[in-house]
Amino acid sequence: MSETATAGRRLVELNVNGMSHVGLAEPRTLLSDFLRHDLELTGTHVGCEQGVCGACTVLVDGEPVRSCLTFAVQMEGARIETVEALSADGALHPIQEAFRNTHGLQCGFCTPGFLLTAKALLEENPSPSEAEIREHLSGNVCRCTGYQGIVDAVLEAAANGKDQADEPR
């Protein structure tokens, strides 16, 4: 047992939020734990470790992925984006701003997962309908908001994104 517990650590190199990080991970180390504990990127939250709640969602090569269902060693060479990247320059990202405008968060624990899931949606479909938004977000749970503020936030972010796209450059 002590062998399985400590042996077989591997060097992993990941690109997280535009920076490359090298670390040692056991094969069983979850990506969520690697991000949170080894890289100290604690904005990614863990609500179940059962793949259900979506709080741990990060973007891997642009796609939403549950970091609690992913091993760090599987991510060798991947491009990972966590919530910390959204406001890298210190200002809120338009999606974050929209969440604030619509009271899309209360305790804020589920929020990073929702933000990244919403970002992936808007990149794929810049003007989703309310039903499409609800469908796309249905894999993330929030116990505080009843979702109304979250759905409104994504609608607002989409509308703002559209305004910007329509503006002459």
Next chain:
Amino acid sequence: MSPGSGTADVNQQARPARYTGERIKRLEDPRLLMGRARFIDDLGVPGMVHAAFVRSPHPHARIVSIDNRAALALDGVVAVVTGADLAAETAEMEVGAMLNGVEATSRPAIAISKVRHVGDPVAVVVARSPYLAEDGRDLVRVEWEPLPPVPDVGTALADGAPLIDEALETNHVAHGKIEIGDPDGQFETAAHVCRKTFKVGRSTGAPVETRGLLAECDAGSGAITLWTSTQMPHLTRTLLAPMLRVPENKLSVHSPEVGGGFGLKCHIFPEDVAVPAVARRIGRPVKWIEDRWENLSGGVHSKEMDCEVEVALDADGKMLAIRGAFVTDGGAYSSIPYTPLIDSGCAAGMLPSMYDVGHVAAQFDAAYTNKASVGAIRGVGWASGQLARETLLDDAARQVGIDPVELRLRNMLSSEPQKNIMGLSLDGGSYAESLAMARDAIGYEEFRRRQDELRAGGRYLGIGFSPFIEPTGMATASARAAGFDIAYFDSATVTVDPDGTATVSTGLHSHGQGHETTLAQVAADALGFAIEDIRVVFGSSDSQSYGMGTYASRSAVVGSGTIMAAAAQVRARLLELAATLLEADARDIDLAHGVAHVKGAPARGVTVAELAGFGYFGYDARPDDVQESGLTATAAYDPPETYANGTTAAVVEVDPALGTVDLQRLVAVEDCGRMLNPFIVDGQVAGAVAQGVGIALLEDLAYGEDGEFLAGSLMHYLYPSTTELPRYDLLHIETPSSASTGGVKGVGEAGTIAAPAAVVNAISDAISPFGVSIDRVPVTPVYLRDLLRGAGR
């Protein structure tokens, strides 16, 4: 809330005359949105090790032996600690009798001789990393002697049932009865009597963040520092210190950012004793983060109740008498501090709610079973009792042939302040008005027409209403009115700092409610400051502002009362300082948005920065009371009873073949008195309604007949997601409380109390052509299909 409805950052909009009542965006949001907030699992201290609990896989078993050798042999494991080890260093966890007829109980933090539910802790393994702690946990060998399980109330109360707590002679841990007037006589002679049994399922708060603890012990003084994901730092200190055998001044309890509570995090749990005790024992900081299985199997559960209710009506549908008997499946231990009475006792106390009925009998009981304990989760037993009463009234309306809205309107108390039959001092509301508003908003008459048309085409739509009152601002008066012999203490401290900014500290706690914003609004108005000059702090028992924490919809009322009282004292001193500087009488000074001036002479003003500088460093030029007391004040407030009210209405469509329920509309009318921030009120209502919908349709902490726990993941314990919930209509009536400071009432639980009955009534209405009515929650497709198959049509 629709997007862009005019909510704004205060510093980007014209300053309102008052901040309270404005839709001000939350000040706490940026750090949460940026992933920069610090929750319990984000904290660490040097030398920290990690704990994992060995837990019972059995519902009921004796512990024959615990063999820790293999675990200790694992490289990285630091210690294995059992209940027997901790017994010498900690006191038993005791809960007193809250009422006559309720057993006082006590238990060791970690089971020593027997376990009473799946998930009951029996040992702690401490190791260098969480992974290694779990490896060690899996190597601890416990020899069990399984005992016959007690999986339900029926088994628990049967003669000769196995005893859950062998120190008691019974599993029947609580019994009480209230009788007012002559209900039995009324039932004998009434024109109509309607009866119903209703079974409420087992649910819980299940915040997305589980519980967690980090503890360290100072080797010199023996003082313990505990970081914990709690809703009540001071009360945790008061309750936990004797269990840890430390004086209160040597226990510091800090809560970091807390990822939702819903009542789960306002209890004292075995781990709260075990983790600091282990840290003290091994001389190293210890951290423990609950996993989801532990959270669901070992946290507190709520609302499971067998209800029997009956109503006597005269020929015109006027309620003459109501009787109810409520039995809580209390689980294996009495939760600390609320006991299982928080469910059946609360259901009984609110039996007549806002109805005008002259005769009442209410009985409440709780039994121990081999399940997790029942504690105070959002809506508590009020939600269960509301389900029983409001579904009974819909059955009665069908039986008597009166429209269900009309039946309720005929029986409501007037909205004036008054004492109701249970002795509750209602502080004014909008009982009939809220029901009428919900009826009109949902388009009741039009719905009935459409319902008939669609039924002809084989589609089953239904509508349901659930008017409620919610006891809020829980404190001594409201607890005593509800029959609980307990007392509260809450205070706030308002301090103006030398530069003219203000710090407000409170013993309340925010875990999603936005207190940094709402309480700043209250303080800014009370002081006459700009809101950006206010900072609200909480979350540490080291703060001098003792308070009981945040739960039971208490913080708007308690926060307003404490902060306004403390701020008034400081403001009076600021006015005197201004009077001295402006050479005027203090009564002639105006102080608003951070500037003081003589009334009618706004040109010559002094800023609060100047006032504060003078107040701190003006030596003997300052008024006497500033010299004696400075610019800080602490005030306590123990509010009178306050009751929010409202009505929730729902429209559903039932597919009789599949047994599925499509929730199509939900209207929530809320009257929580004066609103501090309608933006946040809407959020509280929306979130509470979602939990109520979960109780009605989804949430079920199921146990097998053998006592096995069947709901240990969020795949099994389902709560609503975006696709099960409709867009809600959130409407407000604002009837100021006649009793509380500022006319404020609380709002946190209303949706959870009211929504389940609205949804269930809508389902029963939809399936009324089948001649059956819903008698349990959750209304799962299997249950509904079986009910409809058994029904004739």
